Amino acid sequence: MxxxxxxxxxxxxxxxxxxxxxxxxxxxxxxxxxxxxxxxxxxxxxxxxxxxxxxxxxxxxxxxxxxxxxxxxxxxxxxxxxxxxxxxxxxxxxxxxxxxxxxxxxxxxxxxxxxxxxxxxxxxxxxxxxxxxxxxxxxxxxxxxxxxxxxxxxxxxxxxPCYTSGVTKVDIKKGIIIGEMYYPGNRELLCRIFKGERGWLRNPGSSAYEMSLVASGQVDAYICDKQKLDILGMAYLVVKEAGGSIIDFDGNDLGTKEYIFHSQMPVILASTKFLSSEILARIK
Missing domain, CATH: 3.30.540.10 (Fructose-1,6-Bisphosphatase, subunit A, domain 1)
Structure with missing residues (x-):
């Protein structure tokens, strides 16, 4: 450095x-x-x-x-x-x-x-x-x-030093996934991809805090279809440096994406690439 x-x-x-x-x-x-x-x-x-x-x-x-x-x-x-x-x-x-x-x-x-x-x-x-x-x-x-x-x-x-949970498979009975509940489209998405499953879906109401929890392992993944970019630059580095994965809904790492403060994009933050890939497959 x-x-x-x-x-x-x-x-x-x-x-x-x-x-x-x-x-x-x-x-x-x-x-x-x-x-x-x-x-x-x-x-x-x-x-x-x-x-x-x-x-x-x-x-x-x-x-x-x-x-x-x-x-x-x-x-x-x-x-x-x-x-x-x-x-x-x-x-x-x-x-x-x-x-x-x-x-x-x-x-x-x-x-x-x-x-x-x-x-x-x-x-x-x-x-x-x-x-x-x-x-x-x-x-x-x-x-x-x-x-x-x-x-x-x-x-x-x-x-x-902190790291993600390292979880590779979706299991909301044993781990926590946070899904943004503010947007109706994301609520409907979460209901669809976890339909019939009992487990822990949360949304405390501060996405910067929620995404940081992915980096330190308390939360396995965070999902939002319209994430505001004002805080996503912070989350990108924090989660990546902790060993996690951050992709859009097309499966692309955000690294080469242009950062525009006043904009939104769909994102999956996860403890591992394996977990983000499984969540993406459920979305598709």
Missing amino acids: KTNERKMIKIVEGALRQAFVTLQGLSQKEGSQVVGQGKAFGDLSNDIEIQADILLGQVITDFLKENKVNCRLQVEGQKEMLLGPFPAKYYIAVDPLDGSLNFAKKGKTLGLPFSCSIAVFSLNDSKYYFKDVEAAGCMDLRSKDLWLAEKGVGCFLNGI
Whole structure:
């Protein structure tokens, strides 16, 4: 790992930790205030943004500025901006609060998961590709659990190397598969491919967190027919570095796919290529 890339993983870690600290000082009532339409909660257009999204996005932006990171920065709900001189050295994609509804509804409990994710792409072209993600991280903003990945180095959960479960066959009685339930088409797909089977299908409501669980082995696979790409760059590196598989519904690894922040694509994240292939066969 090059020195600059080593520095960027520290930047990712620092930004995520700053987001965690900031959210602890924010009351749920204040953070849950709706401030805009079309920015979060699953859809690309018909959705909601809350105050906590805005605040965490600004905190991460300020952290990158303070550390003089030269990048093109895209934060969910904001316009892309240039930090430092042109041309930028990196492209950074941020979802400051994935699982906003979970945060808004948690009450006096820890609630369902809500997380923050960051992906750092090397810039070699006017376009970005999944294979260009050099450093990435996701933090559970309830527990402070932190997934970090460096290209060619590995994936780490709370500083300890982590790996996928290694499961090669679908068995929802013994393992957990997460399927995105927000989209009707995906719900129908899940009912079809697991028809008649008893077992564990879940959807906690924070896809960045859910996909990270594939990397650390708690979940065997994640399936979504319309996954938003804002957090998928992070998930690609985290799961790949943990030994997992990430493919589209045509069976193609996402590595050579163009990364477009404000877009969606069908994905299967799995512990192994064997497992993703079986899930794909069921879908087909």
